[in-house]
Amino acid sequence: MILSFALSAQQHLITNVTGRKTVSLNGDWQYIVDPYETGFYNYRWQERAENDREAYWNSDVPDNKTDRKEHGYTDEYILKVPQDWNSQDSKFLFYEGTVWYKKTFNAKLPSANERIYIHFGAVNYQAHVYLNGKKLGKHTGGFTPFNFEIPRGLLKEENNFLVVKVDNKRLKDEIPTLNTDWWNYGGITRDVNLVTVPNTFIIDYAVYLEKASVNAKQKTITGWVVFNEAASGDLTIEIPELKIKTEAVYKSDTARFSIQVKNLQLWTPEKPKLYQVILSSTQDRLIDKIGFRTIEVKGKQILLNNEAIFLRGICIHEEIPQEIRRANGQRDALQLLGQAKELNANMVRLAHYPHNEAMAKVADSLGILVWSEIPVYWTIDFANADVLNKAKLQLKEMIQRDHNRASIIIWSVGNETPVHEARTRFMRELVIRARALDNTRLISAALEVHNVNGTQTIDDPLGQYTDIVSVNEYLGWYGGLPSNCRNAKWSVKYDKPLFFSETGAEALGGFHADSLTRWSEEYQEWYYREQIDMMKRMPDNYVGMSPWILNDFRSPRRNNPVYQEGWNNKGLFDQKGNKKKAFYVLKNYYAEVERSTKH
CATH class of the missing domain: 2.60.40.10 (Immunoglobulins)
Structure with missing residues (x-):
């Protein structure tokens, strides 16, 4: 079998940046908050000309005392890179809009036999990049890498003026769309590097x-x-x-x-x-x-190296709750994946977007299987061809970055998308595209379960195209009580491996009551006990689960003033990193499964 991902040489997204000759541009960047986008548009709402002196990508230094400048960068306004802006200053907590970042740096010029690129691990969401007053390019998509070649002669040995316009506004025709259940962390959230390569590389x-x-x-x-x-x-x-x-x-x-x-x-x-x-x-x-x-499906099983494997999973958001910030880098990856290992998990679902590059590399070293996903989430504009192309681009950028990571076994093309004809066509196109990019891994998507006349029914037409049937279900939290699991009937249309990509219940860490009291750790504990008992009665195509979720995480949708206050508290670890009672229920189940599969 030949991996079919090989790209045309004209598509110059550099892989394995850490293995190249690099100079980091991380650290302190000056910034200007620009909610009206004054630095980008003139008063007629037209994009400013490249040489427009009032454009924020041009110098803020007046030529003389009569020169008028209405923008300026100063060390009084500093943001750390890589990092989201929300966690760095309280004024950014709910901010969605444009922030201009500026970095001044010196550089060693490339020789005649070298090229030099500027590479961004990710910028959320749209980035316009300018160097010394010249636009290098634009990238859309908040969780995938991009780079631009620096034209010969533009880079200087001293006092280079790098400006990035970062805009994290949510839009209907973007991916993800307006409505999500996670915090919209804005900023240059991953590493920035100058990458020097040979002319032919x-x-x-x-x-x-x-x-x-x-x-x-x-x-x-x-x-x-x-x-x-x-x-x-x-x-x-x-x-x-x-x-x-x-x-x-x-x-x-x-x-x-x-x-x-x-x-x-x-x-x-x-x-x-x-x-x-x-x-x-x-x-x-x-x-x-x-x-x-190797990873493949045969009949009702998932085979790793031609042996059946049960996925003892957990979902993870790219967030460090104790510091209320976007996760990034090896240290954060070790914390998150270390928590998963402590749970006896052998698999993680990285939801709902590609996580930073360190996650898959650390998973490689720790032996953790990975589900990696693009943010085709809920109700995007499925009838819009431009949106489909954006989804395909994010899929390509995700796969291209990580297709040499052994830990990644599943590419996911979306989460909980509503069933209708346009959506199924859209999602089928993504499945086809994913297989064309990489036919050595499994393709899936997180589907929904529907109650049909009292039966939990899995019949989403997308299931006929994916390699495994993955479903999110919350019986006992969004409907009924955990005890409803005892008599639940299941109907699965597809004779494929069945994986539960989400299940969970909220509990405020440290809140204790009887098991009937919602939001208590005892209710969540009861929920997990009933869910696990139900999973044990699943048919023989049941191959694993990844409950929602490892850690509590921030979400503006969660507004109960007592038990949420802007947090989704379905984590097995609470906002301060403490284990909830349900953690031990799942940990023990996974230990039991691990023992049984060894004999």
């Missing part, structure tokens, strides 16, 4: 295990490398620990290779083995750590 690559060889003594590692421009030469592939060093010839912009390997240790949650892989051409050299495993 490796823009993307894939190295993976052929499914057909998983049980063979001699396994097959297959892959491809795409260069940024048409070229020809020899590509060297090395895996030092396996004593592999081989070459492939590339023509045009692509090289493909296939290597026979003995004594390959497969990546598993129990033993997450990673190998150093080195790819080098005449001009470029990249190093990555890659795990080799």
